Amino acid sequence: MxxxxxxxxxxxxxxxxxxxxxxxxxxxxxxxxxxxxxxNTNDGGIPVKHATHAQHILYLAVIPWYRQECVNVLAGRMGDSLRVFASEYGLDPTVRTGIDSGNYTLVSRRGILADRILFQAIPLEVFRTKGSVVVDLNPRSFSAWAVLLYRRFTGKRILVWGHLHPRRGAGTKTAAVRRAMRRIASGAILYGYDSVTAARSELPNQPVWVAANAIYKRTAMHSTGLNQTRNTMIYVGRLEMSKNVDQLILGYRDSELWRVNVRLGIVGEGSLRKQVQEQAEEFGLSDSVDFYGQVNDEAELAKIYGQAIFSLSPGYVGLSATQSLGFGVPMVYARDAPHAPEVELRRLGFMQEYEPTTADGLAAAMKVAYAKYISIPESTTDRIAVTTASFYSAEIMSDGIISGLLNNAVEYGTDGWPIGKNQE
Structure with missing residues (x-):
């Protein structure tokens, strides 16, 4: 209209x-x-009306491949009124900018003090624009601090975007520095709904928005297991020690689910891939374990999830929860781990926690999840996907970013979740 x-x-x-x-x-x-x-309201998102001279800017350290759909939605809704700047990578060289080159302008970077501090080139328009500017909520970014302070003291609007707290929690020294960044900013865009209550408690007068950490558009989030036999439990993520992937083969062996032809699928790359493959060979499980490598293609991932009874997260929960539930696949995760905000999806159901965070604990959880989910009907997996999409889609994520840029108020309940949406 x-x-x-x-x-x-x-x-x-x-x-x-x-x-x-x-x-x-x-x-x-x-x-x-x-x-x-x-x-533009064709995709069901919030309408965006702007004159092109009021340009808004996202000035970020890195924009990984899994932000592509969100960036596509932003570009479609905001057109030339939004400019995006990013570097090849931030402080972690394993997480690199992977969106289409036409969607952003590359700025140079330099790591200081053995990559403990990030310095990026800062285009002049980041300082000058009359629109809103978004920088990373990252105390280790010198450039974010520079833009934040300049725009605050020149009366220009500036937002911070990121995790409310570091994974080690609200009581750490860096959490206090993050609060200092938020005090300087005009507002904050957060990755999770559960963070809203804590953010309000810390700074009651600061506006906050949620850009839920999504990967796919709403239309891509649906159960993919129709007419397929689900006979696999899968892990999707980086093969690094922080993810406790060294427990996958041991847990699988001790669960003895391979005896009933349940396979283990491992999707991802990392420094521990060779070790995990050698474990599978050592225990004679190579014929029951599938190593897919890095898979970013949505259709290919949908096929893999379509064969899964449930997914696994023996380390901290991150985007893999969004992905798994978005394809209608329940998740088993370790309770005692420094989880990312996406763990809040447990509110929607179909995330089964376990403890202790050991191979034995994982093996026991695998057996419980197999008995619980092996006969799950497609109507239920469809409901998991649809409910997840209503909170964690690329459209929902872009809504949060646009609302922050345009300073449009969004109503969140006392629990931090959007008012009027059912979490059940």
């Missing part, structure tokens, strides 16, 4: 880019002014 006073006469590009008319009077004479306006 086109708002009152706007006359649509054409369409350009991915968004609804239209010429509008604005009638004003100056000294009693009607004046016709043509303003480039973006008005």
């Amino acid at each position: 086109v708002p009152n006073g706007v006359q649509a006469v054409g369409r350009i590009g991915a968004s609804d880019e239209r010429w509008g008319t604005l009638n004003e009077r100056l000294q009693g004479t009607p004046i016709r002014v043509r303003l480039p306006i973006c008005w």
Whole structure:
């Protein structure tokens, strides 16, 4: 629907880019002014109306491949009123910018003090723009601090975006520094709904928005197991010690589920891949374990999840929870781990925790989950996917970012979750 006073006469590009008319009077004479306006509600998201001179900027350290769909939605809704800057990587060289090159402008980076501090080149428009600027909520980014302080003291709008607290918790020294960054900022965009209550408690007068850490568009989030036999439990993620992947083969062996032809699928790459493969060979399980390597293609991942009874997270829960539940697959995860905000998806059900965080604990959890989920109907897996999509889709994520950029208020309940949405 086109708002009152706007006359649509054409369409350009991915968004609804239209010429509008604005009638004003100056000294009693009607004046016709043509303003480039973006008005797009086709995907069910919030409408965005802007003049192109009010440019907003995302100035970030890194934008990994799994942000592509969110960036696509942002580009479609905001058009030329949004510019995106990022470096090749931030402080972790294993997490690199992977979105299409046409979606952002690359800025150079330099690590200081053995990559403990990040310095990025700062384009002048990041300082000058009259629109909103978003920087990382990362105390180790010198550039984020520089932009934050400059725009605060020159009266320009500046937002921080990231995790409310480090994974080690709210009581750490870096958590206090993050709060200091938030005090300087005009507002904060957070990755999870459960963070809203804590953010309000710490800084009651600061506006917050949630850009739930999503991967896929809503239409891609659905159960993919129709007419397939589910006979696999899968791990999807980096093969690193922080993920406790050294427990996967040991837990699988001790669960003895391989005796009933339940396979273990491992999707991902990392420094421990060779070790995990050698474990499978040592215990004679190579024929029952599938190593897929790194898989980013949505269709290929959908096929893999379509064969899964449940997924595994023996280390901290992150984006793999969004991915698994988004494809309608329940998750088994270690309770005692420094989880990312995505662990809040346990509120939706179908995330089974276990302890202790050991191979024995994992083996026991595998057996319990197998008995619980082996006969789960497709209607239930569809419900898991649909419910997850209503909170964690690329459209929902972009809604949070756009609301923050435009300073549009969003209502969150006392628990931090959106008002009017059912978590059950």
